Amino acid sequence: MRKGFSRLILLVVALGATLQFASAQFKSTKAEQDPAYVKVIEQRVAKIVAPLHLTNAAKQQKVQNVIEQQYFDLNKIDADEQKAIDAINQGQLSKGAQKDAIAATKSRTDAKVAALHPVFVARLNQLLNKDQVAEVKDGMTYHTLEVTYKAYTDMLPDLTGKQKKQIMAWLVEAREHAIDGGSSKEKHAWFGKYKGRINNYLSKAGIDMKEAEIAWKKEGSPPNYKIG
Missing domain, CATH: 1.10.8 (Helicase, Ruva Protein; domain 3)
Incomplete structure (x- = not known):
């Protein structure tokens, strides 16, 4: 019984550490984004949040921020990938080496997105119920x-x-x-x-x-x- 409880505690601690690590790794603030892009995302997310009919203004803003951050993080990951691929294409690598380098870059991108996913979903689950989380996913x-x-x-x-x-x-x-x-x-x-x-x-x-x-x-x- 104690062993099972200890494993549960370790799992909770590990999840918390993962959330903190991923948050720090992918954090991308509005200040780093193009103002026009920020405006588009703010408007898009507002439309996603509206059907939730949240009556608490502070909670609504938190949900808005979490979803916006997900868009900003994904945008940064995609931009970093494109920058890396452009550098590879402009380099002096052979076609075979170039192909391998691009594949490795895409693999790193997939890993970053995979790490970001549970963090985003966990944040939504902290703020919303199951049906509301599904509504957000549908809106996105x-x-x-x-x-x-x-x-x-x-x-x-x-x-x-x-x-x-x-x-x-x-x-x-x-x-x-x-x-x-x-x-x-x-x-x-x-x-x-x-x-x-x-x-x-x-x-x-x-x-x-x-x-x-x-x-x-x-x-x-x-x-x-x-x-x-």
């Missing part, structure tokens, strides 16, 4: 999860409960990756990847996805929306 990813889930269930009304549950699970997973995307293109790319997985899953269940989508569009599906 343009509500693509709910739009995509509705598209599948509208197009395929005979989906089983098990299939619907699996589709939702994969879309939630896609959203978790997408909140780390530094651009809308990156965010949508994650959902595109998981839509491919969903389509393969449904095809193996005997559903002709191409025929289903054609029929769905004839019935008046959202214009320009593609499942595949």
